[in-house]
Amino acid sequence: MAMKQSLGKRASVTILAWVVGFLIFFPILWTFLTSFKSEIDAIAMPPKFLFFNWTLENYAEVQQRSNYLHFAYNSIVLSIGANLIGLLISIPAAWSMSFAPTKRTKDVLMWMLSTKMMPAVGVLVPIYLWARDLHLLDSLWGLGFVLMMLNLPILIWMLYTYFKEIPVGILEAARMDGASLLNEILYVLTPMAVPGIASTMLLAIILSWNEAFWTLNLATSNAAPLTAFIASYSAPEGFFWAKLSAASTLAIAPILILGWFSQKQLVRGLTFGAVK
Amino acid sequence: MGSIQLRSVNKAFGAVKVINGVDLDIKDGEFAVFVGPSGCGKSTLLRLIAGLEDVTSGHVLIDGKDVSNVGPSKRGLAMVFQSYALYPHMSVRGNIAFALKMAGEKADVIEKKVQKAAATLNLTDYLDRKPRQLSGGQRQRVAIGRAIVREPEAFLFDEPLSNLDAALRVQMRVEIGELHNALKTTMIYVTHDQVEAMTMADKIVVLDRGSVAQIGTPLELYNRPNGLFVAGFIGSPTMNMIRGPSAAKRGATTIGIRPEHADVSTTAGEWPATVRLAEHLGSDTFVHADAEGIGALTLRLEGEAPLKPDQRIFVTPREANLHKFDKNGRRIN
Numbered sequence: 001m002a003m004k005q006s007l008g009k010r011a012s013v014t015i016l017a018w019v020v021g022f023l024i025f026f027p028i029l030w031t032f033l034t035s036f037k038s039e040i041d042a043i044a045m046p047p048k049f050l051f052f053n054w055t056l057e058n059y060a061e062v063q064q065r066s067n068y069l070h071f072a073y074n075s076i077v078l079s080i081g082a083n084l085i086g087l088l089i090s091i092p093a094a095w096s097m098s099f100a101p102t103k104r105t106k107d108v109l110m111w112m113l114s115t116k117m118m119p120a121v122g123v124l125v126p127i128y129l130w131a132r133d134l135h136l137l138d139s140l141w142g143l144g145f146v147l148m149m150l151n152l153p154i155l156i157w158m159l160y161t162y163f164k165e166i167p168v169g170i171l172e173a174a175r176m177d178g179a180s181l182l183n184e185i186l187y188v189l190t191p192m193a194v195p196g197i198a199s200t201m202l203l204a205i206i207l208s209w210n211e212a213f214w215t216l217n218l219a220t221s222n223a224a225p226l227t228a229f230i231a232s233y234s235a236p237e238g239f240f241w242a243k244l245s246a247a248s249t250l251a252i253a254p255i256l257i258l259g260w261f262s263q264k265q266l267v268r269g270l271t272f273g274a275v276k
Numbered sequence: 277m278g279s280i281q282l283r284s285v286n287k288a289f290g291a292v293k294v295i296n297g298v299d300l301d302i303k304d305g306e307f308a309v310f311v312g313p314s315g316c317g318k319s320t321l322l323r324l325i326a327g328l329e330d331v332t333s334g335h336v337l338i339d340g341k342d343v344s345n346v347g348p349s350k351r352g353l354a355m356v357f358q359s360y361a362l363y364p365h366m367s368v369r370g371n372i373a374f375a376l377k378m379a380g381e382k383a384d385v386i387e388k389k390v391q392k393a394a395a396t397l398n399l400t401d402y403l404d405r406k407p408r409q410l411s412g413g414q415r416q417r418v419a420i421g422r423a424i425v426r427e428p429e430a431f432l433f434d435e436p437l438s439n440l441d442a443a444l445r446v447q448m449r450v451e452i453g454e455l456h457n458a459l460k461t462t463m464i465y466v467t468h469d470q471v472e473a474m475t476m477a478d479k480i481v482v483l484d485r486g487s488v489a490q491i492g493t494p495l496e497l498y499n500r501p502n503g504l505f506v507a508g509f510i511g512s513p514t515m516n517m518i519r520g521p522s523a524a525k526r527g528a529t530t531i532g533i534r535p536e537h538a539d540v541s542t543t544a545g546e547w548p549a550t551v552r553l554a555e556h557l558g559s560d561t562f563v564h565a566d567a568e569g570i571g572a573l574t575l576r577l578e579g580e581a582p583l584k585p586d587q588r589i590f591v592t593p594r595e596a597n598l599h600k601f602d603k604n605g606r607r608i609n
């Protein structure tokens with residue numbers, strides 16, 4: 001029996017949703033607006049929301065002081081590169097767990113997930129030493145490797161849940177049709193799982209793009225991505241809020257745009273399997 | 277050449293034994309049907325032949341060659357699945373061509389073979405459609421077409437008609453039979469429907485809890501079932517099983533009589549009974565009756581029999597068609 005909601009109830013739910021959405025979005029909106037203020041306006045009390053002298057001086061100074069494009073390039077290379085390699089590892093891993101599980105498969109999956117529960121600072125020293133000894137500090141390869149390893153549990157888990165939805169009969173049909181394991185993954189599994197793989201990659205790219213702890217500790221200049229770019233605007237003397245906001249806006253704009261255009265896939269990816 | 281032999285094949289999933297020492301010989305060109313109730317192991321046996329499951333012990337031979345350790349892609353077999361298992365992201369053409377592509381065939385050869393298979397199965401107009409745009413019967417034909425193009429040693433069918441409606445099932449049954457006559461390739465067909473088994477098979481393998489109960493032609497199984505299980509499984513309506521004095525005086529623990537092998541009279545006969553229900557089909561009348569000291573009986577009378585509920589009748593089994601079984605359920609006559 002369809003439940004008819006009253007107009008009043010629907011209106012209240014809609015208003016509530018907009019309020020919650022606005023509250024969640026507010027910090028980003030505030031950062032964006034502050035990036036167009038002078039430093040004085042940025043710390044004004046009471047805070048100035050829309051009515052202030054709009055200026056582009058922060059963007060000019062940020063671009064003059066640091067090479068935004070260099071940091072952006074590193075962010076792109078690290079986010080996409082690390083996760084593409086992660087995908088090459090996680091697709092076969094998820095295949096094996098989905099279609100050839102053993103008694104220990106569930107244990108392995110839980111163990112992988114448990115590594116995400118550990119505070120990263122607990123392994124900072126050994127990983128730093130490892131990167132130093134292998135001359136991988138401040139290198140895209142070293143940082144990329146760490147970012148890939150960070151995301152592997154998530155990549156494998158998400159792909160595992162997608163692959164479980166694929167009827168195993170279709171893969172068996174491919175085997176009967178003469179497909180080798182590689183051909184089965186290339187021509188049958190991957191095309192069928194493209195929506196799942198795409199949303200997994202999107203999420204992984206966003207996570208890597210925003211990863212601050214390891215990027216700040218393992219990179220200084222050559223491999224420094226946009227997270228380091230933002231952090232460089234935190235000075236011991238205090239925060240230059242307007243410039244920090246400009247730097248932050250520049251740093252998050254690309255991923256925000258990507259997320260906006262792929263929100264359908266992201267939502268599908270995060271909720272897939274939750275509702276039949 | 278597509279002869280298939282199973283030698284002492286056993287399959288266990290952990291501690292659970294699902295196939296117990298099966299020995300089987302299927303000749304080249306034969307249409308063999310594996311039939312049995314749910315859970316008897318018929319699909320597992322098919323999958324062992326296909327290579328989709330590994331045998332726990334024993335051997336699977338194709339044309340005398342042991343393929344027990346050979347993967348499914350290299351056994352030269354083609355399988356039609358119950359759920360069709362079509363590739364949803366490929367068109368009908370892509371589905372049928374996939375095996376040829378995996379075999380490394382040239383594009384023009386692939387196209388020619390695809391067109392030939394499509395023509396055989398009336399799929400030419402649907403080659404560019406995706407599976408989701410097809411009806412159940414069309415999808416089943418694509419699954420068969422995918423198998424045909426491989427020109428396999430043998431076809432394996434795993435309950436291919438169970439997802440179709442009754443009318444389509446009858447039509448597809450005839451089409452598969454005609455396909456077998458045309459191709460003369462070995463076919464192994466798994467079904468729980470004994471009507472399909474009886475109408476399609478050259479040879480029926482009846483399975484019961486992982487073991488072979490009996491192998492024979494449809495009429496051999498119908499006329500001379502080797503035990504209570506096969507006697508009760510083959511034939512619709514089920515054979516009437518009678519215990520007690522009527523069986524003992526004939527030297528058996530149980531006697532069986534098929535519904536059509538008993539004479540019904542309103543005046544005299546061996547077993548007095550009361551009609552519970554009469555089903556009038558026009559061509560036949562099915563009478564369900566309760567016989568005194570015997571139990572429920574199902575009888576099949578030719579044509580229209582004017583019997584009503586609560587009517588008194590007398591049932592006499594035809595001695596020549598009686599089946600006698602000992603205390604272990606094995607045939608003794």
